Amino acid sequence: xxxxxxxxTVLVALFFIIFSCTKETTELSDLEKVRKNNNTVSYPVTxxxxxxxxxxxxxxxxxxxxxxxxxxxxxxxxxxxxxxIYSQMKSYFVEDDSAKLQPILKQLDSFKVKTAKVxxxxxxxxxxxxxxxDFAKFQVEYFDQKNRSIGTFEKNAQxxxxxxxxxxxxxxxxxxIDFDAVPKKDSVSAGVIK
Numbered sequence: 499x500x501x502x503x504x505x506x507t508v509l510v511a512l513f514f515i516i517f518s519c520t521k522e523t524t525e526l527s528d529l530e531k532v533r534k535n536n537n538t539v540s541y542p543v544t545x546x547x548x549x550x551x552x553x554x555x556x557x558x559x560x561x562x563x564x565x566x567x568x569x570x571x572x573x574x575x576x577x578x579x580x581x582x583i584y585s586q587m588k589s590y591f592v593e594d595d596s597a598k599l600q601p602i603l604k605q606l607d608s609f610k611v612k613t614a615k616v617x618x619x620x621x622x623x624x625x626x627x628x629x630x631x632d633f634a635k636f637q638v639e640y641f642d643q644k645n646r647s648i649g650t651f652e653k654n655a656q657x658x659x660x661x662x663x664x665x666x667x668x669x670x671x672x673x674x675i676d677f678d679a680v681p682k683k684d685s686v687s688a689g690v691i692k
């Protein structure tokens with residue numbers, strides 16, 4: 499009987515030792531995720547062969563840019579973290595031009611946007627001459643400080659997927675050429691007929 503009690507106490511002690519050593523995983527907060535957005539993630543071409551995957555990546559990049567923009571506009575814009583956020587936002591564009599960011603920031607300021615959520619997205623290609631241009635038409639819903647909807651807006655963005663070879667693999671990186679661009683008309687505007 500003593501032997502059974504000793505064996506059972508050793509097994510119970512062993513059970514507690516094994517389960518007390520399990521490591522709990524902690525999830526990053528939304529602020530930590532936004533801070534780490536820097537547009538350096540590249541995606542292998544072999545895995546991105548469908549329009550659904552391109553649409554998903556485009557929606558993700560639009561959401562990341564809007565998250566950074568709302569975080570920037572909610573700050574003082576004169577601290578070190580604000581300058582880091584601003585440089586991260588500029589890294590989403592092909593050209594290092596702050597003029598591309600000003601319309602986004604101006605609109606977020608005018609509506610006093612706290613958060614933004616990207617909705618429906620439609621990715622399309624247009625061929626002009628020998629160039630193939632990639633466009634995304636999407637909806638974005640803005641929310642105020644009290645998380646009330648300000649409104650849903652139709653937006654357009656032109657983007658490019660640049661090849662970025664890494665260790666004998668073909669990969670690409672995502673960059674915006676123009677954000678909230680006015681789409682070019684397919685037809686000629688009507689004039690005065692005599």
